Amino acid sequence: SRRKMASTQRRPPISDVARRLLPLPTDNGWFRDLPEMLQAQVAVALETRARKRKGKEPIEELLWVGTPYLRTRTIILLFMLWSALLLLPTPFLVELLEHGGWWAIGWSIVSVFLFVPRTTRGSREAFVLTSYRAFASIRTMYCSIETSQLDYSDVTAARVTVNSDHTGTIELRSSLPEPSHNPRNPYVRDRVVVFDRVRDLRDACRVLNTVLPREIVES
Structure with missing residues (x-):
């Protein structure tokens, strides 16, 4: 146990490891504006690929x-809806059902997992474009990290739409099989990476125009 503790203490922080493996644009405003947890998520994703493909x-x-952008109006509407759905059923549950108080407590817990993920996306999700791939890193409510990614060379279709709140949604799709795909399996599932509610749509499209295959950009 002492050896494990000593090795843990000697291990440098993730950010220090990432700085040695790859350059992070710490001087750019769009990176500094990210919450520290999202900076760590992005650094870990880049570090993982750097270790796997070192020298290749x-x-x-x-x-x-x-990150996903929610306007203040949208957040207020979500909180109003959450409050209404949380408060209105409570008297009926307490008065009409046996052990209605416990049902009300259970519903309040369920409502947290219904509404909080929608209002905290900006602090849990990062949309990333690198020199090789596009990926979305999402930290779930259970603190696990889910990543969907596509190399630009695998992209077979791209679509950009403008939402009613003046944000944009970018969808990159690939119909090519994954490298780990079993050739005996005739079914190939499309791989999709979605950047939803992007505020800085112009810069994202500018980067995609330079890294995506020409036939995808011109289509």
Whole structure:
């Protein structure tokens, strides 16, 4: 146990390891504006690829990072809806059902997992464009990290839409099989990476225009 504790104490922080493996654009405003947890998520994703492909390709360069953007009006509406759905059923549950108080407590817990993920996306999700791939890193409510990614060379379709709140949604799709795909399996599932509610749509599209295959950009 002492050896494990000593090795843990000697291990440098993730940010220090990432700085030695790859350059992080710490001087750029779009990276500094990220919450520290999202900076760590992005650094870990880049570090993982750098370790796996060390010596096989040049160092992956971070070109753009964004987060989902919710306008204040949308957040207020979500909280109003949450409050209404939380408070209105409570008297009926307490009065009409046996052990209604416990049902009300249970519903309040369920409502947290219904509404909080929608209002905290900006602090849990990062949309990233690098010199090799596009990926979305999402920290779930259970503190696990889910990552969907596509190399630009695998992208077979791209679509950009403008939402009613003046944000944009970018969808990158690939119909090519994954490297780990079993050739005996005739079914190939499309791989999709979605950047939803992007505020800085212009810069994201500018980067994509330079890294995506020409036939995808012109289509």
